[in-house]
C-alpha cells in the first residue's frame with residue numbers, strides 16, 4: 001500500500017523549501033522503497049531550487065543518501081529488505097554501447113524508478129537526480145541501491161552517493177593518480193577536498209590545494225594537502241609550478257567549473273600531465289585556449305562524471321577503507337541537522353561555512 005511520509009519539496013524557482021506530505025507508492029518491477037537514514041545537503045539541491053537545472057517543479061530534494069531497503073518490487077534480486085545501502089544516481093543499464101564494451105561507469109542509459117512519487121493531491125514530484133531522499137522514505141530503481149557494510153555510519157556512508165564520490169573518483173578513477181605523483185586541486189569545497197583525500201589515498205607525494213578561502217584551505221590541509229595556495233594572494237599557476245620544481249603538477253583537478261580556473265589547471269600541469277574537470281560549468285561559459293598549446297603540451301584533458309565511479313565496485317570498497325580508518329568520511333560531516341533545517345543549511349553552504357550538512361532521520 002502506498003505510504004504517506006514527510007519530504008522536503010521545492011515548489012518554485014527561488015522559493016524557500018518546506019516539509020510536505022508525500023505519497024510513496026509500493027515498489028513496482030525493478031524498484032525499491034528505501035527508508036532513508038541520512039542525506040547530505042549538496043549544491044545540486046540548491047541548484048534545483050533556484051531553477052538552474054530545469055523547470056520541473058515541484059522537486060523532491062536530496063540525493064546523497066544511505067538507508068535501509070524496506071521493500072522491493074518484482075524481479076529485484078540484487079538487494080532485499082533489511083539491506084543497508086548507499087543510493088546512487090547512475091544505475092547502470094548493462095545493455096547500452098558503453099556497458100556492452102565493458103565500461104559501465106560511462107553507462108549512457110542510466111535509469112530511475114518508473115513510478116512517480118506525488119504530493120497528496122496527486123501532483124507528480126521530480127526527485128532530485130532521480131532520488132529524492134530528504135524524505136522518510138523514497139522510491140528508486142533497485143540499481144540505485146548499492147549494498148555496503150552496515151557497520152558504517154549512515155551520515156558518512158551517504159556522502160559517497162554524490163559529492164565525495166565525485167571528488168575521490170576524479171583523483172582515483174579519472175585522474176589515475178599514482179604513487180609519487182604531484183597533484184594540484186583547484187577549488188576546495190566538498191568535491192575538491194574529496195579529491196585531496198583521493199589523491200592521498202592513491203599515494204600522491206605532493207598535494208597542492210588552491211582556493212580563495214583560507215578556511216577551506218585549512219580543511220584541505222587537515223585532509224592531506226601538503227601545500228596550500230590562496231589564489232587571491234598569489235598567482236596559482238606560478239605557485240603550483242614553484243612547488244613542483246618549476247614544472248607543474250602531474251595531475252591537476254579543476255573542481256570549480258569556470259573557464260578561468262580551467263585555464264589555470266591547463267597551464268599548472270607538467271608536460272604530458274592530466275587535467276581533470278570535475279567542477280560543473282554553466283551553459284554560457286566558453287573556453288579559449290591556443291590550440292598549439294593543447295597539442296604541444298601533450299597529456300590528457302578529461303572530464304569526470306560522478307568521479308567515473310561504478311557504484312557496485314567503488315561504494316563497498318570505499319566503505320571498507322572507511323571502516324579500516326583509512327578514509328575519513330566523517331571529516332566531511334560538518335553538522336547533522338533535521339529535515340526541517342534544509343533551507344538554513346543552503347545558506348550556510350552558500351557562505352562556505354560547511355563541507356556538508358547532513359540530515360539525519
Ligand SMILES: [Zn+2]
Pocket residue numbers: 092093094095096097098099100104107108109110
Ligand atoms: Zn549502460
Ligand SMILES: [Zn+2]
Pocket residue numbers: 042043044045063064162163
Ligand atoms: Zn550532489
